[in-house]
Amino acid sequence: MELVLHCVALPLRHVFTIAHGSTAVHRAVIVELRQDGVSGFGEAGESVYYGATVEGMLESLQRVRGLVESARCDDPAQLWTIFQPALAHDAFALCALDCAAHDLWGKLRGQPVWKLWGLSLERLPCSDYTIGIDTIERMVMKLREFPGWPVYKVKLGTPDDLAIVRELRRHTDAIFRVDANCAWEPAQTIDNAAALAQLGVELIEQPLPPELDEAMRDVTARSALPIVADESCRFESDVDRCLGLFDGVNVKLVKCGGLTPARRMLARARKLGLRTMVGCMTESSVGISAAAQLLPMVDYADLDGALLLAQDIATGVRLQYGRFHFPEQNGCGIVRASRSW
Ligand code: MG
Numbered sequence: 278m279e280l281v282l283h284c285v286a287l288p289l290r291h292v293f294t295i296a297h298g299s300t301a302v303h304r305a306v307i308v309e310l311r312q313d314g315v316s317g318f319g320e321a322g323e324s325v326y327y328g329a330t331v332e333g334m335l336e337s338l339q340r341v342r343g344l345v346e347s348a349r350c351d352d353p354a355q356l357w358t359i360f361q362p363a364l365a366h367d368a369f370a371l372c373a374l375d376c377a378a379h380d381l382w383g384k385l386r387g388q389p390v391w392k393l394w395g396l397s398l399e400r401l402p403c404s405d406y407t408i409g410i411d412t413i414e415r416m417v418m419k420l421r422e423f424p425g426w427p428v429y430k431v432k433l434g435t436p437d438d439l440a441i442v443r444e445l446r447r448h449t450d451a452i453f454r455v456d457a458n459c460a461w462e463p464a465q466t467i468d469n470a471a472a473l474a475q476l477g478v479e480l481i482e483q484p485l486p487p488e489l490d491e492a493m494r495d496v497t498a499r500s501a502l503p504i505v506a507d508e509s510c511r512f513e514s515d516v517d518r519c520l521g522l523f524d525g526v527n528v529k530l531v532k533c534g535g536l537t538p539a540r541r542m543l544a545r546a547r548k549l550g551l552r553t554m555v556g557c558m559t560e561s562s563v564g565i566s567a568a569a570q571l572l573p574m575v576d577y578a579d580l581d582g583a584l585l586l587a588q589d590i591a592t593g594v595r596l597q598y599g600r601f602h603f604p605e606q607n608g609c610g611i612v613r614a615s616r617s618w
Contacts, residue, residue: 278381280345281309282338283618284331287561288587291419294410296434296458297326303559303586306334307618308373310381312350317381318591318611320564321369321531326508329369329531337370345374350385353378357537368512368534375535376567376609383608389570390609394540396573403599404578405430405454407585413437413444420448423584426599428452430482430579434460438469442476454577456482459508463492467499474501480552480577482527483507493522505554505577513538516545525552527579530568543574557582566593566609569601590614 287303305322323329341363348356356378357371364371383390391398405428408419420429429449431442434457442453455478461469466484473481480503485492487509497504503524510519510526512533519526528542539555546553553575555568560582568580581596583589593610595602604610 278345278348278350278378279311280338280342281311282335283307283309284335285561285590285618287559287590289559290585290587291409291411295432295456296410296460300325300559304331305561305564306331306338306370306373307563307590308338308377310345310350310374310377312381313385315381315384316613317350317377317379317384317608318563318613319373319376319378319380319535319567320560321373322558322560322564324369324531324558327369327532329367334367334370334373337364337367338374340364341374350378350381353382354537357535361534364534369531371534372531373535375537376530376564379536379567379570380608380611384606387607389603389607390536390567391570391573394570396570398573398603401572401601402575402578403427404580404596404601406581406599407456407579408432408445410435413441416441417444417448420445424449426451428454428479428599431455433457439472442473442478446476450477453478454480454482456507457484459483459486461485463489463496466496466504470500470502470504478502480505480525483509490518490522497523503552505552507556510542513542513545516542516551517549519546520549520551523551525554525576527554527556527577528571528575529556529558530564531558536567536570539568539571540574543571547574552576554579556580559585561586562589562591562593562595562614563611565596566591566611569594569603570609572601590618
């Protein structure tokens with residue numbers, strides 16, 4: 278395989294705020310793997326919370342160039358075990374590489390990745406559309422900008438969390454899920470869950486910081502709503518640890534290091550009886566189309582990352598009013614949208 282690294286800067290539709298901070302332009306690394314005249318693509322974006330920078334990822338990927346370029350794309354899961362030891366410190370870089378290998382693998386085999394895995398697209402969950410933290414008026418505006426979705430995910434972690442959800446509820450009958458991104462406290466979570474259950478909220482994502490995971494055992498037991506781990510469920514080993522602490526896990530490709538571990542994590546979570554969710558960061562259709570291959574394995578989908586961009590850089594799996602549309606293309610279905618990268 279030939280390794281080509283692209284650095285992209287994607288303007289966002291809105292300045293995006295969650296409890297961890299704000300961002301207006303999103304920088305990401307796109308890994309391109311070429312073999313036999315075919316290109317596969319994978320993405321990992323910057324994340325302040327997880328300490329991922331474009332410069333750091335490029336450096337990590339340069340370090341495995343020799344390993345990558347001496348390998349052939351026959352089995353992405355096998356390649357992952359070869360690359361993982363060298364990229365154990367950089368799950369984001371490993372993710373971009375692993376997703377590119379999967380996209381290339383499917384394209385070379387002439388099949389979509391989900392099909393090569395033996396999955397079916399017959400019953401897929403809808404995705405939510407995410408409303409970032411802002412003034413209540415602007416959050417309502419964001420909701421109205423994307424009307425008609427079956428589920429909205431509301432980012433919380435402000436002094437006005439319940440007022441936000443009450444106001445949004447006046448504008449739609451859709452299902453809500455909320456994500457506090459570690460900003461709540463244990464007693465507050467139990468109180469908020471009771472109030473939010475009355476407002477048509479179906480689940481709460483990551484109310485407490487991972488340092489307080491042990492408190493989650495009691496909080497989850499007393500919560501009126503199911504609680505899903507995100508920041509507390511990062512790597513493969515975290516899935517078993519989440520049993521008893523949370524009702525479910527949100528698996529994201531960049532957190533764990535790509536499709537190879539993500540697929541194993543979702544299978545393990547289901548086996549343990551945990552609810553499963555596939556999520557994303559702010560990502561172009563390169564990253565979203567990879568994550569979408571996992572949809573047959575999940576109860577909940579949060580894959581609206583590309584809609585948060587002012588302009589996409591690729592086509593692939595597309596979201597419309599919460600429903601997924603898979604393209605004719607093989608692999609993860611990714612086609613570069615412009616020659617600018
Ligand atoms: Mg989250």
